[in-house]
Amino acid sequence: MANRPMPLKGKLSALVIVLILAFSVMAPLVYPVNPHEINLDCLRQPPGIFTGHFFSAHPLGTDEEGRDILARLLEGAKISISVSFLAALFAMTVGVAVGLVAGYSGGKTDTALMALCDLILAFPSLLLAIGVSVVLPPGTLTVMLAMASVGWASFARLIRGHVLAIKGSQYVDAARAVGASGPRILWAHILPQCMPLAFTLMAVKLGGYIITEASLSFLGLGAQPPVATWGSMISQGMAYIYSAPWIAVLPGLAIAVAAFCFNMLGEALGDSRTATNSGAQAAPQSGSGKN
Amino acid sequence: MGFAVYLIKKTAITVLLLLGILFITFCLTRALPGDPALALVGQRASPRVIAAIRRQIGADKPFLVQYLSYVKLLSRGEMGRSYSTKKEVLGEIEQKFPNTMKLALAAMLLAAPFGVVLGFWAALRRGTPTDTLLSSISIIGISVPVFFSGLLLMLLVSLRLKLVPPSGTGGIRFLLLPALTLALPSAATFARVTRTMVIETMDMPFIRTARAKGIAGWRVGAVHILRNALIPIVTVMGLDFGSYLNGAVLTETIFGWDGIGRYAVDGIIRRDYPVVLGSILVGTFVFIIVNMLVDIIYHVLDPRVRVFLRR
Numbered sequence: 001m002a003n004r005p006m007p008l009k010g011k012l013s014a015l016v017i018v019l020i021l022a023f024s025v026m027a028p029l030v031y032p033v034n035p036h037e038i039n040l041d042c043l044r045q046p047p048g049i050f051t052g053h054f055f056s057a058h059p060l061g062t063d064e065e066g067r068d069i070l071a072r073l074l075e076g077a078k079i080s081i082s083v084s085f086l087a088a089l090f091a092m093t094v095g096v097a098v099g100l101v102a103g104y105s106g107g108k109t110d111t112a113l114m115a116l117c118d119l120i121l122a123f124p125s126l127l128l129a130i131g132v133s134v135v136l137p138p139g140t141l142t143v144m145l146a147m148a149s150v151g152w153a154s155f156a157r158l159i160r161g162h163v164l165a166i167k168g169s170q171y172v173d174a175a176r177a178v179g180a181s182g183p184r185i186l187w188a189h190i191l192p193q194c195m196p197l198a199f200t201l202m203a204v205k206l207g208g209y210i211i212t213e214a215s216l217s218f219l220g221l222g223a224q225p226p227v228a229t230w231g232s233m234i235s236q237g238m239a240y241i242y243s244a245p246w247i248a249v250l251p252g253l254a255i256a257v258a259a260f261c262f263n264m265l266g267e268a269l270g271d272s273r274t275a276t277n278s279g280a281q282a283a284p285q286s287g288s289g290k291n
Numbered sequence: 292m293g294f295a296v297y298l299i300k301k302t303a304i305t306v307l308l309l310l311g312i313l314f315i316t317f318c319l320t321r322a323l324p325g326d327p328a329l330a331l332v333g334q335r336a337s338p339r340v341i342a343a344i345r346r347q348i349g350a351d352k353p354f355l356v357q358y359l360s361y362v363k364l365l366s367r368g369e370m371g372r373s374y375s376t377k378k379e380v381l382g383e384i385e386q387k388f389p390n391t392m393k394l395a396l397a398a399m400l401l402a403a404p405f406g407v408v409l410g411f412w413a414a415l416r417r418g419t420p421t422d423t424l425l426s427s428i429s430i431i432g433i434s435v436p437v438f439f440s441g442l443l444l445m446l447l448v449s450l451r452l453k454l455v456p457p458s459g460t461g462g463i464r465f466l467l468l469p470a471l472t473l474a475l476p477s478a479a480t481f482a483r484v485t486r487t488m489v490i491e492t493m494d495m496p497f498i499r500t501a502r503a504k505g506i507a508g509w510r511v512g513a514v515h516i517l518r519n520a521l522i523p524i525v526t527v528m529g530l531d532f533g534s535y536l537n538g539a540v541l542t543e544t545i546f547g548w549d550g551i552g553r554y555a556v557d558g559i560i561r562r563d564y565p566v567v568l569g570s571i572l573v574g575t576f577v578f579i580i581v582n583m584l585v586d587i588i589y590h591v592l593d594p595r596v597r598v599f600l601r602r
């Protein structure tokens with residue numbers, strides 16, 4: 001399992017993500033502006049450092065209700081990144097568990113679980129996520145569950161394949177020979193071999209999760225007002241796209257930058273692991289229609 | 292034998308898959324907190340009216356009875372009527388599906404050549420700044436959400452330059468922006484897959500052989516490399532095409548394109564069960580059919596795959 005060192009693009013992307021996160025978490029100290037404060041005196045103020053002879057109080061301008069866009073972007077960053085991360089983590093946990101069980105037990109269990117995976121993968125994923133978010137009361141938890149309920153299947157497929165590949169290795173046989181139980185073999189011997197792969201797929205998928213989260217909150221299914229999310233900021237700003245384009249464009253840029261960094265990071269991690277396994281890169285395409 | 296057996300098996304799997312999808316969708320719609328009868332007549336209607344409507348749409352029956360009666364309805368080739376517009380769901384889908392199909396085809400026509408050419412170019416320049424630039428552009432392509440790129444295109448092309456109308460359903464002038472929006476992320480995906488596959492193929496011994504035999508460089512590229520790299524590319528194209536057909540939800544919403552993606556979302560939000568069930572069924576069906584076509588194209592492109600014999 002010799003990994004090549006992480007390429008520079010990966011390190012840079014990780015740095016940007018950490019900066020965004022740090023800045024948004026420490027917002028109360030670094031940029032103590034209330035993202036929900038409505039200020040009718042400065043509606044739709046364009047971005048800029050200077051306004052006349054003063055430093056602007058709103059470096060990235062204000063929205064249609066005079067709320068500070070930078071403060072709202074920072075709040076959105078916290079929500080977007082944490083929700084996407086937790087959803088991916090949740091999807092990974094469920095997917096790894098299902099993949100382990102399916103791959104190790106084989107037979108009918110395997111067939112049934114993989115049929116379920118195919119079912120999920122054949123489903124229009126955004127529609128399924130929208131469906132789930134409509135069923136549950138709207139909010140961040142719902143978005144998380146919606147994304148995880150769609151996302152676990154690709155993890156399960158990948159891990160199941162890997163389990164099948166290593167189930168027959170000598171060290172597994174050896175463990176069985178000394179009397180280790182099935183759960184013990186899975187937990188102590190097979191799971192550790194699967195985790196790097198699972199984490200790689202998670203990194204590859206995170207960029208997509210950021211976009212799905214934004215799409216759901218764009219459709220009004222995510223965190224509810226007054227909480228700011230990047231997606232909802234865009235949908236509110238659309239009405240002013242001609243007269244005050246920055247209201248919608250800035251959160252759009254924020255989504256694009258965050259997703260870009262996560263995708264770059266995912267690709268860098270995928271690259272540095274291709275020597276050991278190329279499965280994670282191909283995984284997003286696997287599983288539909290091939291079985 | 293081969294092909295017929297394959298087709299029969301695939302059809303059986305398709306039917307089972309559709310029944311499964313139908314069941315999941317059914318569970319989801321029945322779990323929706325809102326009452327469709329309430330959504331229809333509003334909170335202030337008398338309980339008697341609500342009960343009557345509930346009887347009319349069958350919401351008072353047990354879950355399994357509702358499911359079976361829907362399956363029976365389907366077997367007669369019907370999908371019921373929309374709760375809110377009272378129109379035949381199947382008729383609505385028949386009317387909207389060609390629009391989505393048009394959008395999907397246009398997007399694929401834009402994305403496929405563009406993506407493959409860019410990916411091929413990047414692969415030939417592997418490790419050079421050109422490659423880095425092209426790869427970064429393709430990562431940007433998959434990182435910009437369609438509702439944002441669509442908005443930017445609308446702002447620039449229709450509002451500032453006034454070249455095409457900003458929204459609506461119709462001919463090529465209406466089609467251009469949504470198709471472009473839909474095409475951007477998939478062109479990027481195609482470019483990435485093409486690059487990976489071409490690089491993988493280039494390192495294979497038969498390419499060295501072809502070069503050693505003195506076959507011209509472009510011919511090696513066009514005939515030997517591309518043909519072998521094409522199989523996974525076609526898979527990804529099939530998957531993307533399938534997902535355009537059933538999920539161009541956001542693009543259709545932004546550009547007011549009257550397709551089934553928007554129809555489905557409207558149905559979900561209005562708790563219009565027949566609409567939700569119908570559009571998701573049709574979408575999934577098309578997705579599966581497209582994947583089946585991809586399997587068949589595999590076989591044409593690469594006799595080694597032998598999809599038909601294996602099953």
